[in-house]
Amino acid sequence: MSTILNVENLHAAYGKFKVLQELSFEVEEGQVLGVIGPNGAGKTTLMNTLSGLLIPYEGSIVFDGDDITKQSPDKRCRRGLGRTYQVPRPFEGLTVFENVLVGAAYGTGRSERATIAHTVEVLKSTALYEKGDIVAGQLTLLDRKRLEIARALATQPKLLLLDEVAAGLTDAEVHEVMELVEYLKNTGITIIWIEHVIKTMAESTDKLLCLATGMRLIYGDPAYVMGSKEVEEVYLGVEED
Numbered sequence: 481m482s483t484i485l486n487v488e489n490l491h492a493a494y495g496k497f498k499v500l501q502e503l504s505f506e507v508e509e510g511q512v513l514g515v516i517g518p519n520g521a522g523k524t525t526l527m528n529t530l531s532g533l534l535i536p537y538e539g540s541i542v543f544d545g546d547d548i549t550k551q552s553p554d555k556r557c558r559r560g561l562g563r564t565y566q567v568p569r570p571f572e573g574l575t576v577f578e579n580v581l582v583g584a585a586y587g588t589g590r591s592e593r594a595t596i597a598h599t600v601e602v603l604k605s606t607a608l609y610e611k612g613d614i615v616a617g618q619l620t621l622l623d624r625k626r627l628e629i630a631r632a633l634a635t636q637p638k639l640l641l642l643d644e645v646a647a648g649l650t651d652a653e654v655h656e657v658m659e660l661v662e663y664l665k666n667t668g669i670t671i672i673w674i675e676h677v678i679k680t681m682a683e684s685t686d687k688l689l690c691l692a693t694g695m696r697l698i699y700g701d702p703a704y705v706m707g708s709k710e711v712e713e714v715y716l717g718v719e720e721d
């Protein structure tokens with residue numbers, strides 16, 4: 481198995497406010513890395529540094545053999561890095577189909593016919609095909625989350641970054657999201673899955689990284705991390721929502 485992402489000694493800040501510190505980890509191609517940690521731990525900030533919205537002031541990010549530490553978000557996207565946002569960001573006035581089409585058409589140089597075919601394929605794989613004509617603004621939260629994933633998938637990522645796609649969903653809906661992640665994993669996509677609700681998603685991951693105050697608290701096999709004192713302490717008294 482080869483390493484697709486190597487994060488080394490990452491430090492990132494918003495202005496003078498330091499968030500990520502000394503963060504190092506690797507992701508193997510085709511695996512699912514779960515990232516957990518309490519609110520404010522720096523999970524979304526990590527996403528932002530991986531997707532290029534925030535440039536770290538120290539450290540490096542090597543993706544698929546390229547140093548992308550300072551690359552722009554659009555270059556990373558074309559290079560195969562797709563992300564979702566914690567709060568879904570579809571084009572509210574466009575239909576589900578159009579939203580995915582935008583991603584499929586972006587920077588790929590595909591023919592019109594191939595772009596449409598890829599859009600249909602993505603809609604089918606995310607169970608949105610029947611809802612293609614619905615305006616995004618009218619979707620339920622579960623379908624908005626699906627659309628968020630579909631929009632990222634449309635860009636054909638090698639590495640997909642999921643930011644709290646299960647947040648705010650019922651148990652049954654979380655189960656559906658887990659099935660979707662499982663399906664994506666089986667297609668060979670590497671996934672970094674950030675979630676605050678950890679019990680359910682831990683089962684679907686190959687490795688877990690727990691962040692606390694922007695630092696790596698513990699990292700390893702899901703069972704080892706979930707059973708650790710570190711995770712128990714950091715989540716102590718924190719209600720899972």
Ligand SMILES: Nc1ncnc2c1ncn2[C@@H]1O[C@H](COP(=O)(O)OP(=O)(O)O)[C@@H](O)[C@H]1O
Pocket residue numbers: 494497499517518519520521522523524525526
């Ligand atoms: N755009 C921003 N500007 C300044 N501080 C921010 C910004 N976004 C997040 N923060 C702060 O950075 C810390 C980490 O936030 P975040 O990465 O969103 O945590 P998580 O996703 O783990 O809940 C928090 O203290 C948060 O208040």
Ligand SMILES: [Mg+2]
Pocket residue numbers: 523524525566644
């Ligand atoms: Mg967050």
